[in-house]
Amino acid sequence: MxxxxxxxxxxxxxxxxxxxxxxxxxxxxxxxxxxxxxxxxxxxxxxxxxxxxxxxxxxxxxxxxxxxxxxxxxxxxxxxxxxxxxxxxxxxxxxxxxxxxxxxxxxxxxxxxxxxxxxxxxxxxxxxxxxxxxxxxxxxxxxxxxxxxxxxxxxxxxxxxxxxxxxxxxxxxFDLEHIGTVAYRPAKTLRPDQERALKAVMEGFQRHDRGKLIMACGTGKTFTALKIAEQLAGAGKTVLFLVPSISLLNQTLLAWNADSSIPLTSFAVCSDTTVGRRQRTDEDMKPTDLATPPTTNAADLLRIWRLPSFAETVSSSMTVVFSTYQSIAVLTKAQEMGFPDFDLIICDEAHRTTGVTLTGTDESNFVRVHQNKFIRGAKRLYMTATPRIFSASATTRAQEVGAVLCDMNDPSLYGPEFHRLSFSEAVRLDLLSDYKVMVLIVDQRYVSDAVTQIMAEGELKLDDAVKIVGCWKGLAKELSMTNLTDRGLDPEPMRTAVAFSSSIKNSKQFRDNFPRVIEEFKRQAGPEAKSSLNCEVRHVDGTDNICKRNALLEWLKSAPEEIRANERENVPQCRILSNARCLSEGVDIPALDAILFLNPRKSKVDVVQSVGRVMRKSPGKKFGYVIIPVMIPSNVAPEDALDRNNNFKVVWEVLQALRAHDDQFNAEVNSLDLNEGSDKVIVDVIGLPEPVDGGIDIPFPPEAWQEGVYAGIVKRCGDRQYWDQWARDMAAVADAHTTRLKSLLEQEDFAVKNAFETFLAGLRENINNNVSHEDALDMLAQHLITKPIFDAIFGFYRFSEQNPVSQAMEQMMKALESCGLESETEALANFYESVKGRIAVINNDAGRQKVIKDLYETFFKSAFPRTAERLGIVYTPIEVVDFILRSADWALRSELACPEGLSSPDVHILDPFTGTGTFLVRLLQLGLIAPEALAR
Structure with missing residues (x-):
């Protein structure tokens, strides 16, 4: 700095x-x-x-x-x-x-x-x-x-x-003349969302000795953990805080000592960082850069602990041992020699404690933390933004080879989930900036001519040159198919970006090649490229000392103010810091505009941690951007390129990772086939010539590539069971409601019983005299579940307030208010927020109609199989509905002398079994009834 x-x-x-x-x-x-x-x-x-x-x-x-x-x-x-x-x-x-x-x-x-x-x-x-x-x-x-x-x-x-x-x-x-004068910045306080996390964790520890705290990157896990430790442990107690790297150890050590409301006695334990698997010493800082000298062996830790000078402060302060996971052996030995048990063990970046250990082999230090035989502690809290869960097939394979699998879904190791603040919830609470994914497809011919000379020198591959141009265009927001204003996006070029490569070597090549490629490309492109974005690229990796790394980060952090002050001739400037992986975890750059993924990223956690960097809030920032440039071959059909071209691998891997950890993005991906484009995933094609009236047709126009990529995302990243599973989730809740309603009616509450008998009599009078007691209960449970869903789908039209049957249901619900039934609905608060999120990403009526149809079909089959079988509930596919409606219109015109078809004055349309309303909705959407005939 x-x-x-x-x-x-x-x-x-x-x-x-x-x-x-x-x-x-x-x-x-x-x-x-x-x-x-x-x-x-x-x-x-x-x-x-x-x-x-x-x-x-x-x-x-x-x-x-x-x-x-x-x-x-x-x-x-x-x-x-x-x-x-x-x-x-x-x-x-x-x-x-x-x-x-x-x-x-x-x-x-x-x-x-x-x-x-x-x-x-x-x-x-x-x-x-x-x-x-x-x-x-x-x-x-x-x-x-x-x-x-x-x-x-x-x-x-x-x-x-x-x-x-x-x-x-x-x-x-600080005053040179009065050096004894001192002042401190105001103490930090918990935000409401952090207060909720604290309360949930404290309540969880009343029933369990271990549990999980899931909070999105950048929402204050470290500070929340401090307040949990102060309340759960406090003065006179001992806390262990474990991290995967020396740099995170130093950050946490400094942050806790700065923000603690009670005195701390701090120890830093850092032995050989190369111990254990998953070491990344090439990307970590050195022990010489810790704010306090690290203790490297158990004897020293115990000696200092037993000193009279420390014993005097222990009772009035909270003792905190900050340690890397790799140093657990030191702590194990210290406890064997007499160091006290920990009152609380906090495992930060807890996804790093998952994995497989073969039977008969030594456990990794990252895995040993789960067991009291290695580290004795009364309570364990596992914190992460990106919980790591293994698939059923991985679990089966581990069992087959006799391996022990540490999975964050295993309550015996990690305990229950005490609290979760998801990425989407953090965005909704305005704690984080939302992000957009830009998949930028660049035709290789668009770039190849401009970089022929550089490639001839043997230092540049065409794929790398194309990605550089794609990044440059994305950072400048110079897109050919996307109207940024229509999408609600800021058209101003980006000022800061972090580029992720697969290796240090590739990162350095990106730094070296970027200015050469763009300079030559602009020279070949002519005047239209002269006013485009100017970029400066630097590289950082773990071999750089901490001073240099901090200086490079400061160079990036200070970019917005410096760039705006120094921009000349109205040419926007952008700073790019290129790295392999040393900037994905624990780095805070609030003003970061974009991250660039240049190569496939197999680790889903690495991807999400990297995206977390771009979601930090800063003044004036609307969105963070994830830019993925992809080279496409010339004159190859989109479907062939998508199936056979490995260039798209980075797209599938990044989107899969985001889908796995961001519920809102998951909903977006699984709704792409229902939507008309996407505001979250922007697919743009750069370099393909536009069709010219009267000219030669383009064999594969940009629109074909755009549609092909969206289809590819659904195919490779979507979950075909997504909406089915959602309906099954609802079915499980409906069953619980039915049981609860039956229990209420069996109690000696005459007011409730009388209200139900009145409700049942009304159903028999208005619908069918054969409606049974069980049928009425099922209807109430269905109404209780589906009302918030219809309100979410038709937020602009309060469905349940206008529908006559729903009004009757509501009267019955009011009679049940005194019975505490609302507690059942309160337990579903998060579920209904999820419903709203899933529905919100669908941007057209046809998509909403399909969701209603699919939802009800699966819902009734799962929740009320007896009702579905007895009533013969079968839902007609929309394609069949369209065929029936068009056939009826054709028959009226050709066989029944009704030239206006379904719009004819003598034709009356009745739908006595409306159900999900698919027939009536499609009748209107297909335009088979003229607008002037609708009123009639």
């Missing part, structure tokens, strides 16, 4: 950040306070920064707990007259050790060299110091400097500006 990018906020009520303060003091000392010697100005800046760091270490909650005292080097009682040759501050650590601290205030753009820290490392290597810490404002560290602070006998950690900025301190309160 470069502080020169920031300015002191003008608003009086705005909390100052560390960047604001650095910017201010950098400008003050830029003149050297009237000094003419540059080194003099640097010395003043260095002294000021040392005092700022002293103030930070004395007052920050985390370091106030770690350090009992902090001195300037010149004030340290143990200095012994030694000159300042690199150590700026000295801190007394509560475990009895001493920490040497260097505060490096470098000029922006300075690259830290080994020579810059040699004297500090040499002096702090002398007897007495047990820890080293470097505070650096520099983004760039040379490899020699980086290696110098690793694997030191006296451990050395490094603090970045991001670590400082995570503090709860109000940096604007």
């Amino acid at each position: 470069s502080f020169e990018l920031f300015q002191v906020p003008e608003e009086e009520d705005c909390m100052a950040t560390i960047q604001d303060v650095l910017y201010q003091y950098h400008n003050i000392y830029a003149d050297g306070q009237e000094l003419t010697v540059e080194t003099g100005a640097n010395r003043l800046k260095g002294n000021w920064f040392e005092l700022l760091c002293l103030w930070f270490f004395k007052h920050d909650p985390l370091y106030r707990q770690r350090f009992s005292e902090v001195w300037m080097w010149s004030d340290w009682p143990g200095r012994g007259g030694r000159p300042d040759t690199g150590i700026d501050l000295v801190a007394s650590v509560r475990d009895g050790g001493l920490c040497a601290i260097q505060c490096k205030f470098f000029e922006p753009g300075h690259s830290v060299q080994k020579a810059d820290i040699d004297s500090f490392l040499a002096l702090s290597g002398q007897e007495g110091f047990t820890e080293r810490l470097i505070v650096s404002v520099a983004d760039d560290w040379s490899s020699n400097a980086e290696n110098a602070i690793r694997n030191q006998q006296i451990p050395c950690t490094r603090l970045t500006l991001e670590d400082l900025d995570a503090s709860r301190l109000d940096w604007g309160a």
Whole structure:
């Protein structure tokens, strides 16, 4: 992070950040306070920064707990007259050790060299110091400097500006003249949705010792977990917080210490990160960048725990051990040696604790967390945005080979689901931005001519060039078939994007090839491309040190303001940060406009975690975009390309992943065949020539490709049993309602019995004298279930308020109000929200009519098989209904001398068994009755 990018906020009520303060003091000392010697100005800046760091270490909650005292080097009682040759501050650590601290205030753009820290490392290597810490404002560290602070006998950690900025301190309160003055930013409070999550988890733990908390990415799981720990454990108790990576450990450590309402005693446990499967050390930060030195073995953890200085604080603070899953063996050993049982174990990113272990082999550290024989704890909370569930076939295969399968649907391992905040619910509550998926199909001929020379150099594949052009067009929102305004989308080009490749090598190639391809493409395209989007691409991966990674993230985060300030000649600018997978988990970039998927992603969890990055809210942001560019071959039929071309694999995999974790997107995909296009999945074709009147026909026009891709999505990503399963869900609920109604009528409540007898008599009088007691009960249950559904389908027309039979039902329902029947409906609140969501994605009357027909057919067969069999309930396919209606119209015209067919004045249409209304609806939709005949 470069502080020169920031300015002191003008608003009086705005909390100052560390960047604001650095910017201010950098400008003050830029003149050297009237000094003419540059080194003099640097010395003043260095002294000021040392005092700022002293103030930070004395007052920050985390370091106030770690350090009992902090001195300037010149004030340290143990200095012994030694000159300042690199150590700026000295801190007394509560475990009895001493920490040497260097505060490096470098000029922006300075690259830290080994020579810059040699004297500090040499002096702090002398007897007495047990820890080293470097505070650096520099983004760039040379490899020699980086290696110098690793694997030191006296451990050395490094603090970045991001670590400082995570503090709860109000940096604007720092005063060089009054260094004892301190202020903190206001404490965070739970939002209503987080309050509901807290309440649900606390209630769940009253009945269970483990359970799941499912919350969408970016909705505050970490803060919610803190408040759960404070309430469930609290002062004097011990909590274990497990994460899959060192970077997440550091984020959580800083966040909990900044936001806790009670004092924390924090430990960071981080042993060999290469232990266990699924390691991603190439994408993780190094232990040297933890905000507090990690404990790497059980003996050290236990020794520190037993120190009198820590024993004094344990009763008044909550002890929290932050650990990676890979370090579970350290915790197991520590508990064997006497470390206490945990009162609460929180498993973050709990989808990582699933998987298969073969019988007779050692369990993965990620799996051992489930068992008390490895980690003893009273309660376990599994948190994730993306629960991982295995298919029935996977379970069967695991059983066949004698393997143990850890599946998040297994209550013996994970407990019940205490609370869920889905992606769609988070969007509805305005906690997240909704997202759109852009599938951009690019004809290879459209690009090939422009990149012939680059390809001849052997450094570029045509497929990669086509994807680059597709991404460029998508980011610019230059679509050929999609009217963005009609879709309610903002036509302004995107400013920020993250690109995901399958490997670090591919990511670097994307960075290197993007400007060359676009420059050559624009040159060949001529004037019409000159005003298009200009993009700058950078690459990041796990081999970059944390300072560089933070700088690249800051470069992306600050893009919207900087770009708008620097745009020239009305040419929009966009910044793209390319990576393989180090930006998919735990990275927060609220202003991110788009993510680009350049290669297939087999991990559904990785896809959803990546999409979670683009759903963060930021001012002025309407949607996040998921862009998937695909190259199509020339002169190949869409159906052939979709069946045989692996280029579409990335589309199917990304959409399948989103469907598996986003119920609203699942409804969208499963309604594509009912809808007229889609506002959620935008399919656009780039580069195919448009048909010209009187010219040569295009064999496969863009519309054919668009329709083909939508059909392919339904075929490969949809669930053919989706609406059937929904009807079966309703059937199960209806059965419960019938049982409840029978129970109510069997009780000695004469008012209810009399109301029911009146209701039954009315049915027999108006419908049929043979309507039985059971028939009436079934009708009430059906009404209770279907009323909210019809209200959802016909939200503009209150069906149940206008229908005479429904009105009679409502009178009976009012008589049952005092019996607590509404509690049955309250239990269905989430179900009916799901119904509304599923129905909402259908954008035409024909689709709604088909849902009603299919729903009722399956509903009655599943919920009321006796009724369906007795009444012979069979639903005529819409195609057959259309044939019958058209045949009747033809017969009237040709055989019965009615030239206007069904619109003839002498023709009267009666439908005594309307059912779902399919015949009447299709009669109107087919236009077989003239508009002027409708009134008659």
